Amino acid sequence: MSETAIPTEATASAGSSTRKLTLNLGPQHPSTHGVLRVLIELDGETITKATPDIGFLHTGIEKQCEALNYQQVVTLTDRVDYLANLSNNLAYVLGVEKLLGMEIPERAQWMRVMLTEFTRLNSHLVWLGTHAIDIGAMSVFLYCFREREEILRIFELFSGQRMMTSYFRVGGIALDAPRGWQHAVKKFVDMFPSKIDEYENLLTNNPIWTRRTKNIGHLPIEEMLDMGITGPMIRGAGLKWDIRKDQPYSSYEKFDFEVPVQTANDVFSRYQVRVEEMRQSTRIIKQALEGMPGGAYQADAPKIVLPEREKMKTQMEALIFHFKIVTDGFTVPPGEVYVPIEAPRGELGYYIVSDGTSKPFRVHMRTPSFGTLQALPNLIEGRMIADSIAIMGSIDFVLGDVDR
């Protein structure tokens, strides 16, 4: 036939020496840790433009909150950030308790502190394992999940659930701590610091790890604050800001711990911050274990807190309250609150508006991952594509937390 040349790559791009390539990273990609799609424009190996596309995991939790009563909403908050379920429980119940003007017994507050610190460990362990596996350090993942399993067992011991614990309730905690909890917690606290040393042995001085993580992912601190970045990322950039210290909640002021800060402002410094946070969390858990106050684990508020089973079966009044709480829920005086707490990923704020009924008028979650993820283009544009995987890992986002 004819001699017509089939257009080739070379002829198609004749005239310009390079051609930009648009690449879909995700939504199903292991390094996106969930379902995040990033539209990446590449010039060779360099990212010239990155556009995150979120919403694949949007489940309408905020809408659903308006259809349930205050106590039922606790179960939804677990599912916002499925790696930091108890942090979400805590922020929500603190908000409702602030609206109600409730006093929480000390034992419940300490239990909450202890278990949210376990949540931080759980979240950081999953982060470290997956972050390391992204960069190619396979074994760290197995080590981290070994210890995480112990934490999940402790959650199961307390609440009967490994992940969706719903253990904190308005007015206290769902059940008193089970018999023998001290033994389980002590075993973990004694064992864990040596395990952190193990991770550090594998990574901190590992030349491959340091070369993959040092001096990448820099972002000026002003830009970070402007974009809404919070948590370990901002502490890895040198700002000592931790809501547990600055605006203590749930009796954090009674615990002795340091806020780790690094100034290098790169992927490695965020790793150092999180590893040190694990050590500090273990310290807090140890203090909670040693100084756990006795007494009631729920507030004395019969119209809000479910009565004990035994009372419900023997006392008329308790039976009535039980019936009312289960069928109608409890009403909350009108008002609005914004309660920020330091979740493993940063500032987690619950904005709760009550109109005086037994269902929230509006529950808005200011989730740390949402604010942090929007700075992703600032972090990875102009970088190599291989670095972008390390940077994304250092952000530590959870897509459930982003999309709600």
Add this chain to the structure above:
Amino acid sequence: MLPEQLNAVPEAVALEAHDPSALLGGNLDRGEVTLLIDAAKIEAVCRLLKDKHDYIRLCTVTALDHYPMEPRFMVVYQLHSLAANRYLRLKCALAEGASIQSVTSVWRGANWYERETFDLFGITFEGHPNLIRILMPEGWVGHPLRKDFPTHGHKYSYQHE
């Protein structure tokens, strides 16, 4: 007209001195300060609070739907000052169909929060660089967090199905 309980709140006093017409009211409830701002002046107020009062962080932007009351919407801004270790809430009443200035020029981080509010409430932010849906799919009809949007049912779904 500064409400009495806000006399000790420096931001409210400064705002009142700067532009009395911008501040429409507010309250101090459960230790949290809420200022009601004229929607037409929100950008200038935010600029002032950021530059003069160290509110360098915008925590979140969201909205409330008071359907069927009028004005229907209340846009909510949660601000944080690291230096003063304080939070501040601004609220702007907005009628249905009206639009409000974007504060992306003050805090770039407002970008996604305003997109989310647009997506879920249908509130338009003027001057926003990229006001498109963020959580819901592109072809979605309606704005889910409005009170007249049903929690259950198939009436609202994808447009092309």
